[in-house]
Amino acid sequence: MTTQENTHAHQPRLNLAQHAPEVYKAMLGLEMAARKGLDPVLIELVKIRASQINHCAFCLDMHTKDARHNGESEARIYLLNAWEEAPGYYTEKEQAALALTEAVTVLTDGFVPDEVFQRAAEHFDEKELSQLISLIIAINSWNRIAVTCRSVPGAYQPGTHA
Template structure:
């Protein structure tokens, strides 16, 4: 027996108005997040840092952070092609260096945590391209962008207003 299911546009439409001004109600958290972001990102190549932030934000469906980091990447000189292809970086051969690909694979593994862990081969791939200090900062940067994403998604921060 075959059954079909229909859904209306109404049930698939999400209302994404802001829920609250998180930072107004938790200013010390905001201050701590900025300090953590600075500490984590100080040890990460800025190009890789923006790619990582965009990719994690794509995976987390964080429109505000995607908007912000695409704008920051463009201002820093990132190409439109590399920004557009980031969602399919594994298929976009020739657009990203091996080091960038290793960082993106690690970003996906940490962001999604498939089966609750980061696979050894993903970690080892990144470790071949980054010193231990660089790798520690990269992991921290990935964790921080995931935290920003979760704050923005849960409070529904609206995209578009950020200017680099």
């Protein structure tokens, strides 16, 4: 379905960057700090997976475009929603990061299971794990901003954000 055919298209509710510039600037700072030391491929996989869970079309549009721009394969992007059923497509480290992303994003029963955290700790040192957790927190915050403000997907082009 193209944008012209989509009769359910919505309009943005609010431009948070315009009306709360200090908050937006702080979010950009969190984003940049959280990315440090993490593999750019892993960053986009985490962002896409959290955005899938949070139903954030704007962020899915942005991060799938960024992933493709950075050389990510179509197959890995398409299979990400079912990564556990496609283990040959993702490294053990990526699988651990995706499991942690899901646990932090959903917070099943109000906590991140020990086995999920331990699995990630086996692949990331404490600094990397701290960065990964920060990245997951950042994308979840961006998802909530975009969904609440009804940011409209489609116009984003890779290379146009920090």
